[in-house]
Amino acid sequence: MSYVLPVIFVVVTIVTMVLLMRRRVMKERFTVWWAILCVGVVIFAVFPSVLPFVAEHLGFQTPSNFVFFVASIMLVLMSVQFSVEISRLEEKTRTLAEQLGILRTQMEQRSSVTTVALTPETVQLIDNAEPNEGSE
């Protein structure tokens, strides 16, 4: 019965991940970490003697130290992954912004269409013209 709590944790995590993926608010590649975590938790919960055994053989004085160590490594790796993803997104956004600006300029030059120069006043007009409907 000692492993009821871990199993509940695993079930809740898996259900949450599946729900998030179904709603397409999270990509699969970000769920890999949580899947690895769930596998680890299940193993240590079902076979309670494994954790002290592994911890001792890896040179940890107490099993909890081993758990904290692995947890912090995972968190570090995840933040590195996020940093990489954010940098990529920033680069893509940057390229899109550049190309958008160029396209607008070229459109003006080639047709009689004139777009409005971006100034504090026009930005306010544009913002007011489009009430925020998309969210929720």
Next chain:
Amino acid sequence: MLSLGDPPARRRLIVLPAWNEEAAIGSCLDEILEVLPDWDVVVVSDGSTDHTSIVARSRGVAVIDLPFNLGVGGARRAGFSYAVREGYTDVLQIDADGQHDPREVQHLVDVMAETGADVVIGARFAGRGDYAVAGPRKWAMKLLSAVLSKVCGTTLTDTTSGLKLCGPRANAVYARDYPAEYLGDTVEALVIAARSGLVVRQVGVAMRERAGGVPSHSPLKAATFLVRAMLALAIALTRPAKALEQETS
């Protein structure tokens, strides 16, 4: 390379990155249009929240309005991208703060014609003009110059200059791969040039005092500049060739 005899075949563009420069951009443009009538001008308004865009449009030049601020590197890359798409052969980078005298541009054009260089830098410390910096910032600039001179295979004395003339080969490279980080747009851009096999040369130009703003001389800022410059340089030099290709594909 085209000979000096057929200038009409060359299409020349001045790229002027501007971020909230409504005070300086008008007079700057007037001077450029008067001194360099053969050049087209595009102002890249880098997410300006003032009237930069309107002032620039009132002078009849092309304006690229970036939807938000990308930093000077992003604005310059947009300029290169625009130049390549519009078929310009020569692209001149110039700052909108009035520090660069348009009358000096002819020196850059002459050097490019003489040497067949792909990138010509207008350098502040090459004998002409009386622009000077001191202290740690000077050491940092000297160190940058020494390393980048070696990388580019030519003597460079002012690697952070914003006045640059680029030929068609350089435009093609920079339209795809122009670093956006702080110092990347000057230091790393030169490394990219050297690694892409572009020929870099410099020519001394006289600079004026900046129209607005005072250059900082605080030792802390200079030290930060040194560290960031070294970091940018180290990263640029050790970047694997593969990463370059991937980005450009």
